[in-house]
Amino acid sequence: MIQNSDVLEPLARWNIPVFTGDSCRVQVSAGEVLTILGANGSGKSALASWMPKNSQSSTIRRVLAQRKLWFTQSGPSITPADRQSHFAHIAQWDQDYSSRYLDHYDAQRSGIALYDISAKINHENSERVDRYEKGMSTEDVNKMLGPRVLEIFNQILQISGLNIEISVDVTGNFSAKHLASEESYPIHLMSDGEKSALLLAAEIITASSGTTFIIDEPERHLHRAISDELIKAIIDTRSDCGFVVLTHDLDLAASLSEQNGKTLTVFGVRWEGEQAVQWDLHEIATDDSLSETARQAILGGRKNILFIEGETTSYDLSLYRVLFPEWLLVPSGGCDTVIRSVTGLRASENFHWVKAQGLVDGDWRSEDEKESLVGRGIHVLPVSEIENLYYTSEMLEAVAEQQSLTLGYDPQLTVEVAKKEALKALGKNGTLERLTGHLAKSVVARKLVEQMPDKVDANPIEITFESPYPQILSEMQGHLNFGRYDDLIKALPIRNTPVRDGIAKGLKFQNYQDYETAALHRLRNSPQPQDYLNITIEEPSQL
Structure with missing residues (x-):
């Protein structure tokens, strides 16, 4: 694993202009993830292209999911001079407003990723040879230099559920081996999902310490079953770097929100000509009192939520939709989850924009019980179900x-x-x-x-009522x-x-x-x- 740096200062800061005319101040330190969730068209990509140009940081690297997923060959196809030139042009292009929908360097990005991982492998080999020549034992060398980059790389792929292993031959070409079938094939024949995972991991693993990555929609080309674990595994290997992840995948955002850092939801963007100038941003505070259902609803960017009993597959949902067409209906299982979700959201209403209410079955509730629930934003059906x-x-x-x-x-x-x-x-x-x-x-x-009882000890517990x-x-x-x-x-x-x-x-x-x-x-x-x-x-x- 790449070691965490001791730098406590933030790696990057932004003052993002928002609809109110003020600014949303955010920062990223080493080992932190700033997660920005928004639907298609909400302004995520515009924000991703605005952030590199407007950051208070010297090392920002934007990672695009919409890169081309093809290789002309299975090894590096560029020279060191090409790599330096392409990388400088890409960094400049990523700050252009049109980079949100156009990329002049999509082919070069893939070439740089393969070049960097190949260079990293060669540099590791050179360092190890140098230490062996100085008389160090294999154990001491491994302790000093840590695991090889390909070991880290393959561990990430397998943690994410990709059952493949990447290797490099003496000619510098990469191949993939399917661990179940033992079949090997050059990486230019990999699936789009495998290529996307390879490029994403290669770009981040090989970067300099202290880099802040802006990753725009990393879930593209990745199956939902692997995207969460892949991205978390990559981030875990680079605790010396900071991350900004922009996504429309609710599950990925929920997963990343458990990491150190903040989570924002973006609802919209305002333009002046072709320039994005303001965003409708809201921070989602970490709050342990929220149920998973409530947290998912907030992350989904919803403003008016009615928690109801039942499941998403329930036939009753059609009836609820007719009765409450203006609300986002969140089936939450039993009444306990409904009550907990509404109560948690209302208790933390200073930290989000959500208006939440609940609706539970009648179930022979007393008038006092109904009154108590209504006071907490939970209404009781006048019927049993x-x-x-x-x-x-x-x-x-x-x-x-x-x-x-x-x-x-x-x-x-x-x-x-x-x-x-x-x-x-x-x-x-x-x-x-x-x-x-x-x-x-x-x-x-x-x-x-x-x-x-509020307290449980060795004494017998008796609860008696008619x-x-x-x-x-x-x-x-x-x-x-x-x-x-x-x-x-x-x-x-x-x-x-x-x-x-x-x-x-x-x-x-x-x-x-x-x-x-x-x-x-x-x-x-x-x-x-x-x-x-x-x-x-x-x-x-x-x-």
Whole structure:
């Protein structure tokens, strides 16, 4: 590994002009990574070309992902004089505004990378020979000079998941060997991903100590499965250098944000003619209270986030999107993650621009519990689960009215039949008792968390409270006996019960899936679909 320098001063500083008219002051020290995340068109490449020209640093090196990935041969094709000339021209070109979309030196960049690693190998060999001639042992030489550059190089490739090994023959040509098949081939026959990894690693490993690298979209040409580990492994070998990584890969940004250094998100850029003059930049503070879901949402550059229960593959997500079209919806698994994500974001709101709220299932929550959650930005559904919304009287009546226009059925009669079928299904085969048990279990889980002791020692732990089951069952049986359809539908988790099919057939649908499709269509065509929820969630901000 290349040793970290003892220099404590920053290697590079910038005062980046921002939309407010002020400047965003950032710096990079040895071993640090400044991560800048932004979507395509947000101004990342413009910033990458602005930074070399406007840095308070003497050694800046820009690394482009959009280089050409072909070699004319498998070894260095330039002379030392060519290398010096090309490198000077590239450094000057990288400061030109048009370098963000045009590169006159794409072929030369690849040639320089191969030349530099070949020169590094030759220099290592010369140093080792010199020390052997002075009588030093192999052990002492290895201890003094450390691992060879090809050892470091191949270790990086294999850590990243590229199952290849690079070697150089006596003629100075490089070849790659696939470690599984043992097949060897010249590097000009490698895949684009392998070439990209080779060039990126070669450019950084061989650079001078104290260099600050500006790496623009390193994920290009790299499979997502290897880009994170490759880039982190390269950075880890150069703790004597600083890094600025500009990317639109959310996973890569999240991974790099765990390194020493800052993370910024760029939303946009302002131009004067062909010159970029200001950026919409925001810093993302490191905050251990944020869940991974919340951190991913911030890194994604989102401003209005609604955390919900469920998974990204959940069918319920379509319903949420109709109800909350202006929000970024983040399915977060269970209610605990929703609560933790919203709470963490709100606790650190001085360090980001995100407006976050949450929405959790009803789950027989008390009025005090609902009030407490709302005070923390977390709203409680008026139904046990979001899909229960399809089965409220108001929704049944809306769908039945639409059905009557096409099929000619009496909408009031079909709704009455549907409700009777639902009540009948709830009264059969212990269904009411089973659903009550689910609700009671949710209540017990929350009570256990509330009564968790602050301190645990060798003494026995006793947590005792009355089972909520009898009270809930009594209320549900009362609703059933008096035919209180909506009270039952709002309270009970009816997802995996015959209740849904009974309602659907009462409304002349083949099955509940067809009915829910019709209900979702009705919601989409409603002027205010959120009114069906009967809760108020603050309008998203217009930052």
